[in-house]
Amino acid sequence: MTLGVIDEGSDKGLDLYPREATLGLQLMQSLPELQQKKAQKTAQIHEPDTPGWNVVDQRHLGGTGKDNAIIPNEGLVASELTPEHQELLIALVATFHELLPPAPLDHYLQLVRKHLSETYFTWTGAFGDHDPFYLRIQSPVVLVELDHHTGVYLTNQTPGKYHLHTIVRQPNGGDYGQELIRKWKQSHPRIPAPQRMEYVRRFDENATFDTGFPKYRAQILSFLESAVILASHIGEGGCGPGWHYHHSDQMYYLVRGTMKVRLHDREHFVPTHSLVFIPAGLPHYNWNEGPGGETHLEMIIPAPHRMEQIAYMIDKPEDVPVEWQTSKKAYVRTVSREKLSELLPGFKILPMADPSTGSSNAMIMYAEVAPNAGGPRTHIHEFDQYYFVLEGELTIEVALQKHILTRDMFVVLPAGVPHRQYNRSNVTEKHVVINTPPPEAGRYWDYGLTVATTGENHYGNLNAAREVDDDAFLAG
Incomplete structure (x- = not known):
């Protein structure tokens, strides 16, 4: 029997492993021993106590909250490969992008070829037929990762070849077209119209934005100095960012559905009509196992400055800087x-x-x-x-x-x-x-107090600034 290929029954010949894993292993196994050693960072695939390990992303460096992350190059540079191995590397990159139509895919692979001298192939784990592994290919135009995971929602305690995650990123401002958007805005300046204060707002699915995390959309309901308040919606199987902390207190009020939340070293099940209190500096993350989606009111209090980031990503709870570590208690309280x-x-x-x-x-x-x-x-x-x-x-x-x-x-x-x-x-x-x-x-x-109209109502003059008798307006 060939590993991962069904050899009997109606599905005989079906390859259970995705081509990314198959081609990646083929490339690593076919390299000369010296190049294998250059590519291989370590033979140990499961090292949860080492820096860089994340319970959700595990070996991935381009996971949640890592848009346009700057990752140091390591491993084997592609320009050292034989032409045959370079073609295998290109084919491996193509498998990560095979949903692209033929013309865009061909154009993208041409860009990849132009940067082979800056393209690095990295491997973690062993590379026998049955060994789980992690691989990464990165260059100025590509970042792809493949990792065999331990269980997060599954039960396997060590990485399994049946539990595989892949990530595709576009470095240097390519994630979500950020560099294209920046250039477009630079050439198409737009002055936003002022908005009137609205005391009453409504949850509006059309006003939500994609946060970049799986099945997680949000709507900003208010952003005053005292608080940032959002309506957050996470579909079944979705999640927020991995381990992170805030410089402000955070609270969730679960309006519908259920939530799981990890508050430092404790996992909590959060039913509908529950409040989650997370003090500033406490590491945490949340996800939705279902059934169905969940909706919660999300509060960051007090509001960070609009030019400051809200969440600070970490790899493990111990990575919270000493000055932000807290002794305050996080808790979940359900309405009684x-x-x-x-x-x-x-x-x-x-x-x-x-x-x-x-x-x-x-x-x-x-x-x-x-x-x-x-x-x-x-x-x-x-x-x-x-x-x-x-x-x-x-x-x-x-x-x-x-x-x-x-x-x-x-x-x-x-x-x-x-x-x-x-x-x-x-x-x-x-x-x-x-x-x-x-x-x-x-x-x-x-x-x-008493509020009443007096009848003393007034209009202002919308032309007053132009009527001021000085040379400022005329000089402009």
Whole structure:
């Protein structure tokens, strides 16, 4: 029997291994011994305790969160190969790109040929017929990787030839066409139109963007100084970035579905209507095993500066810099209606996170409003406040505007904006409340006030700047 080829039955002759693995092994086995030694980084394929190992990506260097990563060259340079082995290398690159139509594939392989003197072939593991392995080919125009993995969702404890992951990248700004986009924007400058403040936003699938992680799309609901808040959707089998940490606290509120999350050394199952609190500096990652997709409200509090990155990727938890390591406790808390307390008649809350649980930058509460009940009368806060409606119908008055909110609608209430909320439907309404930063001790949470028009309304002059009597406008 040939390894990986079915030799009996209706599927006789079917090769179970992808051509990337078959050609890669063929190339390595056919090299002279000296070149094999040059290509082979180590004969050990499974080294989870060594630097660079990642529980999700494992040997891959171009995995999650590594767009346009700069990876040092290592291994055997292709210009040292015989013409026959160079052709085998080109054929191997082609297998990673065989979904391309013939003309684009031919053009791409011509680019690969032009850079053979800068193309490196790297191998990790043994190279017998039954040995699992990792290979990488990289040059200024190509980065492909193949790795036999241990189990993440599967159960194999060591790399298996039946468990194989491949990665295709386009270096030097080629990932997702970033360099093409940069050049296009440079030649087509566009001044963005200003946007009006919208107090009420809605989950909108058409407004989501692809995060670059498997089956993970997101929508930015708000980006104020106090918080970045997103609606995140991860399909069954999808995941967020691998091991990473933040310079701000992060929280998830699971709206629908279920989630798995790894918080440093503990794995948690997160059911619907649960809050995950992740303090700044704590290494973590999350994924969705299903069944079905999941949707969660994602909060980064306080918001990082818009020019700063949000997530810092690491290979293992111990890689968090000392100055960012934290002793604060991460936790998962699920809504328990038995623990609700009645703040006002028909208005019940359940605290989920606040400074007493390590959340020094925000207060998160679950709230229910009974029919014909509501929160305080018109008031303002010294902090920003956000609502997200889970079920039912909530009426909110913001200054002189009235809005009726239903499921998956989000309200942004910057500090100082007058508002009140109540339920005029015949079913109980449920929502999440976010206050950030938390109120200061000894100061009122709500400042009651009356908002009314006086009839003293005014128009401004849209031509005022042009009418100023100086030479600045004329000189321009």
